[in-house]
Amino acid sequence: MKSKERVLLGMSGGTDSSVAAMRLQDAGYEVTGVTFRFYEKDGATEYLDDARALASRLGIEHITYDAREMFRSRIIRYFIDEYLAGHTPVPCTLCNNELKWTLLAKIADEKGIYWISTGHYVRKILQGGKYYMAPAADRDKDQTFFLWGLKQDIIQRMLLPMGDITKVEARAFAAARGFHGVATKKDSIGVCFCPRDYRSFLRREAGAQKLPNKGKFIDENGCFLGWHEGYPFYTIGQRRGLGIQMNRAVFVKEISVERNEVVLAPLASLYKQEMWLKGWNLVEESRVLQAKEVIVKIRYRKQANHCRVTLAAGDLLHVQLTEPLESIAAGQAAAFYAEDGLLLGGGIII
Numbered sequence: 001m002k003s004k005e006r007v008l009l010g011m012s013g014g015t016d017s018s019v020a021a022m023r024l025q026d027a028g029y030e031v032t033g034v035t036f037r038f039y040e041k042d043g044a045t046e047y048l049d050d051a052r053a054l055a056s057r058l059g060i061e062h063i064t065y066d067a068r069e070m071f072r073s074r075i076i077r078y079f080i081d082e083y084l085a086g087h088t089p090v091p092c093t094l095c096n097n098e099l100k101w102t103l104l105a106k107i108a109d110e111k112g113i114y115w116i117s118t119g120h121y122v123r124k125i126l127q128g129g130k131y132y133m134a135p136a137a138d139r140d141k142d143q144t145f146f147l148w149g150l151k152q153d154i155i156q157r158m159l160l161p162m163g164d165i166t167k168v169e170a171r172a173f174a175a176a177r178g179f180h181g182v183a184t185k186k187d188s189i190g191v192c193f194c195p196r197d198y199r200s201f202l203r204r205e206a207g208a209q210k211l212p213n214k215g216k217f218i219d220e221n222g223c224f225l226g227w228h229e230g231y232p233f234y235t236i237g238q239r240r241g242l243g244i245q246m247n248r249a250v251f252v253k254e255i256s257v258e259r260n261e262v263v264l265a266p267l268a269s270l271y272k273q274e275m276w277l278k279g280w281n282l283v284e285e286s287r288v289l290q291a292k293e294v295i296v297k298i299r300y301r302k303q304a305n306h307c308r309v310t311l312a313a314g315d316l317l318h319v320q321l322t323e324p325l326e327s328i329a330a331g332q333a334a335a336f337y338a339e340d341g342l343l344l345g346g347g348i349i350i
């Protein structure tokens with residue numbers, strides 16, 4: 001069918017989506033590029049020019065889509081609200097699941113295009129009649145961790161041209177075709193709207209939502225240890241940058257929003273053996289709920305653990321960890337994997 005040969009690609013102006021455009025063309029697709037205007041720090045719009053220029057050089061249609069208001073109300077608002085609630089938010093997960101891929105599907109529908117694509121380093125696999133996200137060939141770049149919320153209607157339409165190559169190969173691919181700017185672009189790091197320091201971002205953007213003033217660091221027995229700058233500036237498991245001199249290593253164990261208190265404790269006190277998830281999504285429920293064990297990850301770059309998952313009251317998932325984990329923070333995501341690396345689903349830790 002003619003319409004299935006067209007693909008709508010999210011083009012950020014970066015290396016990965018630019019190489020993705022070339023690889024899709026190589027595979028015979030008619031590519032349309034869309035660049036979302038999500039967040040423009042200090043009004044910088046260079047990325048739009050880069051995406052447009054690349055599209056024109058490749059001879060593909062390019063459109064921009066102004067999603068700044070949506071990004072502000074759905075992602076930035078949520079990000080600030082979560083810190084004010086004493087949680088640790090996952091904006092990239094939310095953006096991928098609720099904005100990026102959903103918008104791609106919506107715009108593709110409007111244009112009568114079936115396939116949707118990005119430069120994500122992931123693969124997809126059909127197993128037992130269901131589509132799963134599978135780890136990228138470049139394990140170091142694998143982005144499955146951010147995509148557990150995607151549903152079948154999206155996954156089945158995804159084309160993932162970067163899943164089979166490494167970042168090094170992607171740069172070489174662009175260079176070999178004479179796209180030197182594309183080949184040498186810097187990797188994006190961290191959260192796009194505050195790559196390094198979320199604290200100064202909070203101070204700047206919280207606006208009318210007043211940030212709390214300084215409060216007490218206390219130990220597990222409630223004894224005063226020192227002053228902190230306000231609970232939203234701390235996250236569970238944090239050790240560095242506490243601004244307190246102690247003669248032993250201490251970590252953030254708990255955050256009390258009501259009392260604006262932050263509990264500091266030795267690492268051993270942070271370990272937990274269970275957690276509950278809300279807003280969960282499972283590709284095939286039985287593969288998780290009836291399995292003796294699945295793999296769980298609670299941080300992008302942290303080691304995988306094993307767990308047993310059951311349904312709990314209030315439409316929550318109960319996760320019983322085989323080995324205790326430290327730094328389990330409300331607001332963060334937990335992603336489930338099969339032994340072969342397939343992404344089985346995930347949810348948000350409460």
Ligand SMILES: Nc1ncnc2c1ncn2[C@@H]1O[C@H](COP(=O)(O)OP(=O)(O)OP(=O)(O)O)[C@@H](O)[C@H]1O
Pocket residue numbers: 009010011012013014015016017018034035036037038100117118119120187188
């Ligand atoms: N502003 C945007 N407009 C359209 N698509 C986007 C935008 N930002 C990201 N994407 C899509 O999402 C993919 C993953 O984005 P992410 O920011 O995680 O990766 P990245 O490594 O920075 O990718 P890239 O090198 O393409 O910028 C990108 O490859 C691109 O296809």
